[in-house]
Amino acid sequence: MSSDDKQIQSYIEKDTDAWKVFVRNLSWSKQKSNRDVLCLKCWKILKYEECVKHRSLAPDHLKSILTSKEFASETKFVAVARAMGKISVSDGKELYENPYKSNDKRGRPSTQLLLYREQQKKLEEEKQGKQELTSSESEAHDPRYGELKATVSKL
Numbered sequence: 684m685s686s687d688d689k690q691i692q693s694y695i696e697k698d699t700d701a702w703k704v705f706v707r708n709l710s711w712s713k714q715k716s717n718r719d720v721l722c723l724k725c726w727k728i729l730k731y732e733e734c735v736k737h738r739s740l741a742p743d744h745l746k747s748i749l750t751s752k753e754f755a756s757e758t759k760f761v762a763v764a765r766a767m768g769k770i771s772v773s774d775g776k777e778l779y780e781n782p783y784k785s786n787d788k789r790g791r792p793s794t795q796l797l798l799y800r801e802q803q804k805k806l807e808e809e810k811q812g813k814q815e816l817t818s819s820e821s822e823a824h825d826p827r828y829g830e831l832k833a834t835v836s837k838l
Contacts, residue, residue, distance in 0.1 A: 694771060694778040697761075706757045708783065713755035721754045721782055723747040723767055728782045 695701050712719035717731035724747045729737055738745060754763050761779070764770050769780040 692781055695781050697777050697779065705781070705783075706760075709751075709755045709757070709760055713751040718751040719755070720751065721749045721763070723749065723763075725784075726767065726769060726780060726782050727784045 692701060695705050712728065719728050719730055720734045721728050722734075722737060722741075722744050724741075724744045725737075734748070738748070749763070754760050764779050769782075771778045771780070
């Protein structure tokens with residue numbers, strides 16, 4: 684699969700394989716426990732976490748957010764796209780603007796990345812703890828350690 688195939692198309696022609704995949708994604712949006720929403724002002728389908736962030740960053744968009752019940756079937760999507768002017772005609776073919784915009788990766792990091800960061804933090808804390816423990820053990824086992832440390836610091 685080339686990088687061009689992985690890119691999200693900005694327009695989708697009706698009755699093509701890409702359209703079938705698009706309609707299947709719409710159907711999936713409605714079946715999830717945390718359903719997707721469509722922001723009409725941005726013309727973007729948002730996941731639950733993205734929607735929470737979007738609502739706080741763009742409070743003026745609150746009234747333009749549709750739930751999946753209102754857009755997540757082929758006929759409902761076509762009706763919404765027509766009403767919003769998101770259809771272009773080229774060579775007699777209707778092209779629909781794709782609301783599945785690419786993820787800009789500024790949202791929440793992936794779970795694996797979060798786990799990796801958490802593991803790194805624990806390792807660092809353990810390392811710090813061992814260093815502190817080593818120095819305090821040395822002082823506890825040999826009372827001259829404090830004297831030696833003071834002498835070395837003077838040099």
